[in-house]
Amino acid sequence: MIERKLIYMDAKSSKFWNIRQDGEAFTVTYGRIGTSGQETVKTFASEALAVKEAEKLIKEKLGKGYVEASAPPAEGALPLAAFANINQRDDLFRNAGTFVGMRVVDYAMDKPARSDVAYRFRSDWDDDQIVPALEHFLATPAALEATAIVIGAWFGDESSNTPDEVLDVLIQNRARVPKLTALFVGDVTSEENEMSWITQTDMAPLLTAFPDLQLLRTRGGTDLKLTPLKHTNLRALAMETGGMDASVVRSVCSSDFERLEHLELWLGTDEYGATVRVEDLQPLLSGKLFPNLKYLGLRNSQIADQIAVVVVNSPLVQRLETLDLSLGTLSDEGGEALLHLKDSQLKKLNLHYHYMSPEMVKRLRALPFPVDATTPPDMEVDEEDRFVAVGE
Amino acid sequence: MFGTDTGRGAKIELRDCSQPLPAKLRCFDLDLTGYQLDRLPDDLHVESRLILDNATRLRSLPANLKVGSLSLRNCAVLDALPEGLECWFLDMTGCEQFSRWPQRANISTGSVILRDCRSLAYLPPWLTRLANLDLAGCLQLQQLPPDLMLTGWLDLAGTAIAALPPHLADTRLRWRGVRIDRRIAFEPASISAMEALREPNAELRRVMIERMGALEFAQQANAQVLDEDTDAGGRRRLLHIPLEQDEPLVGLNCRCPSTGREYLLRVPPKTKTCHQAAAWIAGFDDPRDYHPDYET
Structure with missing residues (x-):
């Protein structure tokens, strides 16, 4: 049976x-x-x-990316699979339809608020309504039951505005959303604002204000910061950028997230501010941090090959369930190194959007766990000219 | 000398530092590029990256130093690494005096860059598992450690390594950063000028010509003679070979008057005469200033 x-x-x-x-x-x-x-x-x-x-x-x-629906999670705990957001390159072209398994709905002040959806709050370029809408929602009884909130475009007609004002409203009213477990700051498509132009802020005050938060996902690399901190309930941290500064990696590696299971860093390209070198990832790959880490994503990276040849030798990879080097410039050089994972305990390897040859993809697919080595149909594979999925 | 924040996750930058570091300094990353002193305090603790590039007076590092990565580019007088060193990444590009490894150390997992470590004559047996190993310009190196495993590439430009052990047979090879195959590395006599001329990648073509030897290449490629005269070694000729998508190869073909050996010395492509070429090789910007009594 x-x-x-x-x-x-x-x-x-x-x-x-x-x-x-x-x-x-x-x-x-x-x-x-x-x-x-x-x-x-x-x-x-x-x-x-x-x-x-x-x-x-x-x-x-x-x-296709289905995962085991392990034992039903404890009351209020999100399943590990719920922390994923962008699986395929083309998911970037749309706003989130679901978030941690809940349907995302744009909040409308003239409709009764519900608690079985994840509301998205955003401003249009000519309609700066995000703060009033968020304040309106926080005053409703539904807010007391809300578990997930999505912050969309906050910058109005000034693409370099930070989300500070919006995050301050959340922080000031944290008692109004006592069950909040998942927050997405930056559900913004490239049509609304390019990932590299989105101006972010220090996420530490937000995390400190919400000690029960399980997932924080952010999008945008400019001015993204994380003053190192201790957070005992954070299980997933995802930071999507088109170019990540090494200081963000240093901060993550200096933070104490004892329950962290999912860490997703989009490293990007130096053209858009990436300064992370493979050396900066050493404290993370040493395996001495985050004892519960199960998923590591080093995505959208120009140095995917350099990461691959080192990560396969690392102590950390021996205790991961999922390694995700997707959306970057992985070529046969990195692919060949990943063949060394044949004796690891990995359950999944995500290499979607890559620059490997069909022969290398075939060899990787023979590994004893599912390997996603698909590419978007419109992708031009040229080993000489390689671009990350989001380079702007 | 320091900012107030040397807290968690801090990176301290102290370029061209000429003062002793404070006792018990702890930080995440420490950039001491251009460090002026000859040693570091024994109680220094760096979590991740320690950068000592161009620390031209540095003579020793603390015993049992443990860091994530250690960059020692162009530490001109450093001749040894300390006992008990632990790191994943080591960059010793241009450490021309470096010759002695510790008996006991743990350098593994990441990349070891030993480019142009001209005094280095051996690699230690404890070097066993690395991502990449760059030995370009380590002219004296003849052998790899017996248990070495690489998950990335090996750069062996200019070394005396003549073959790879069987377990490294599939390792990706580079020649000063240019990807090459086994034949170019280990069977240079099998490269023909025709093959080199047909190679579309200009970088790879340059490596092929270097591996063949410029003289052999010029002879096989029927070089055009731009100029001809005589010097102490006998007849000398200025040869020219056009290259696709690259500047032409122009070189002075001459013989050493004492050994009789024949050479091709590459010169700037605009050179027109043997005399101009000899003047450029001797370091003269203006050939009219070059009037040697005797050319050797």
Whole structure:
């Protein structure tokens, strides 16, 4: 008998896929998380055929990015898969449709507030309503039940405005959102503002004000800071940039996040301010920090090859479940080094958007865990001219 | 001398420092580029990156130094690394006096850059697992450590390493940063001028010509003779070979009067005469100033 429960979450969707094979038949149940879904039953000529077909389907789902829906998380704890946001390059072209498994809805002051969605607050270039809308929501009873909030474009017609004013409103009213566990500061597409032009701020005051926060995701690299701090409940930190300053990595490595499971740093390119060198990642890769880390993403990076040849030798990779070097300029040189992971305990390797040859992709796909080595259909693969997915 | 913030995650920059560092200094990164003293305090603690580039007077490092990465570029008089050193990344580019490794140390996981360490004649047996190893310009090096494993590349330009052990047979090779294959590294006699001329990548073509030897290349490539005269070594010629997407190879073909050996010495491509070429090689900007009594 085979029984597997898989889930998939990204910026667009949040779905489950369960299979139960017994004898000559299996039942597949699938749908959006939070619904009971649809059920299909298939019967085969023999048990062996049913097992074979079920295993094929499971492999296919894992290849698509589904993960084990481990034991139901403790009350209020988010599953590890909920921390992912951008899985494929093309997810960057849209605003988040879901966030930590909840549907994202733009907040409207003239409608009754709900607590079963993640509200997004944002300003248009000609309509600077983000602060009044957020204050309005925080005064509703729904805010007391809210677990996730998405901050969209905050800068109005001045693309270099920081989110300080918006974050201050949240910090001042933190008692109004006592159940807040997940926060996304910067659900901004390139159409609204290029990732490298988004001006960020120091995230330490926000984290200090919300000691129960489990996930903080930010987008934008300019002036992004994190004064080193201790936070005992943070399980996921994701910082998306087109160019990350080495000081951010130093701060992350000097912080005490004892429960951190998911760390995602988008390193970017030096054209947009990236100063992180592979040497700066040594304290992180040494494995001496973050004893619970399960997912490490060093994404959108111009130095993906240099990271790959070092990360495979690192103590940290021996205790990770997922290594994510996607959206960067990984070529065959890095790919070949990653073949050394064959004896690791990894459950997943994400290399989506890369510059490797078809031969190297084939060799990597033979590793004993799912490897996403897909590329967007419009990507031009030229080993000489390589660009990260978000270089502006 | 310091800012007030040497707190968690701090990077301290002290360029061209000529004062002793304070006792028990602790920081995350320390940039001491241009450091003027000959040693560091024994109780210094750097968590991640220690940069001592161009510390031209530095003679020794503290025993049991433990850092994430150590950059010692152009530390001109440093001849040894300390016992008990631990790091992942080591850059000793241009440490021309460096010749002695510690008996006991742990340098692994990252990259070791030993470019132009001309006095270095061996690598230690405890060097076992690295990402990259850059030995370009280590002219005396003949052998790799027996248990060395590389996950990245090996740069062996100009070394005396003539072959790779079997377990490194698939390692990616570089020649001063240019990616090359095994044949160019270890079977230079098999490279023909025709093959070099057909190579579209100008950087790789330059390496191929270097591996063949410029004289052999010029002879095989039917170089055009721009000028001809005689010096103490006999006939000398200025040769010219055009190269696709690169400046032409122009060189003075001459013989050493004492050994009789024949050479091709590359000169700037605009050179027109043997005399101009000889003057440029001798270091004269204006050939009219060059009137040697005897050319050797």
